[in-house]
């Protein structure tokens with residue numbers, strides 16, 4: 001996209017006004033809230049699902065306690081580790097002695113949640129159907145998730161004539177038999193310990209298509225990348241924001257006389273790149289989590305990273321960080337260390353084009369890196 005296309009999309013002629021508007025729009029994507037309620041019987045796997053969705057292990061700090069005895073007896077909110085406005089709510093199932101249907105309906109504030117996930121590790125029961133109907137009455141969305149599929153596959157795999165697709169099909173049919181009363185909804189089969197497999201991606205795609213643009217962005221940005229398909233989805237979303245970030249950086253409004261260098265605050269550019277870096281799972285914390293989940297040394301995953309984001313930024317076109325004149329940059333942190341960029345442009349259109357190219361190039365490099373990380377982790381099927 002060029003500058004005139006970007007201005008047209010924002011409905012602005014004036015680059016200065018467009019910068020303010022682009023900043024506002026970027027912030028609105030950043031500040032959108034998403035509240036996901038997760039409910040189901042005790043032991044169904046609610047807490048494990050919440051942890052997996054947040055990219056955490058069951059033993060991490062701030063993770064939801066999981067276990068073979070009743071562990072969640074009251075509603076608990078868990079925020080996303082990097083985005084506090086994305087929240088998952090652990091709601092004890094209505095079958096629990098301490099949480100009968102009436103009490104549940106009274107205590108659950110339906111309007112708080114954007115959607116409900118009803119989890120079972122076996123067949124869905126009366127309580128699940130009852131709850132779905134109540135949610136339906138409140139005009140909210142619900143999704144049925146049949147979890148612990150890895151267990152089913154593992155035990156069925158012992159049998160002669162084992163066929164994974166057939167096992168999945170049988171589980172699906174079994175679940176559907178009990179859900180006719182709620183209009184035969186789709187059941188998503190997942191393993192919280194292997195989100196890259198089975199129907200997790202399908203679940204995200206389906207929820208995404210039911211949400212508004214801003215909320216679906218919040219959803220996609222919050223899930224960890226455990227498959228190439230999820231990486232592609234993230235790519236699609238992040239690419240959509242490049243033109244906004246390029247405008248919001250304010251370069252187009254700052255162009256001086258031709259040939260004169262500019263010292264500009266690069267906060268917007270860096271914030272965008274750091275957001276992408278973190279969202280794709282290239283930050284150290286995410287790599288450590290992935291290495292633990294896949295039982296691979298973190299150094300093996302790190303060595304798959306070929307283009308540190310700094311290189312992409314530094315080497316591309318007109319944007320050069322000020323510190324490159326004094327000391328070499330080695331990491332994203334080095335680049336973040338210097339507050340200003342020095343650069344020069346002929347006009348606003350050129351400034352926009354250069355910024356757009358830099359951001360696209362850096363994002364593309366990060367995506368390629370994440371693809372290599374997934375390969376190194378054995379998740380490139």
Ligand SMILES: Nc1nc2c(ncn2[C@@H]2O[C@H](COP(=O)(O)OP(=O)(O)OP(=O)(O)O)[C@@H](O)[C@H]2O)c(=O)[nH]1
Nearest residue numbers: 042043044045046047048066067070071072148192
């Ligand atoms: N293999 C496997 N085990 C799972 C999965 N999800 C949960 N579990 C295990 O099932 C048990 C119960 O999971 P929890 O997440 O604690 O269940 P819960 O629904 O939160 O249970 P309460 O808090 O008691 O209501 C734990 O031992 C988990 O490790 C899964 O997808 N696969």
Ligand SMILES: [Mg+2]
Nearest residue numbers: 046047071072
């Ligand atoms: Mg629990």
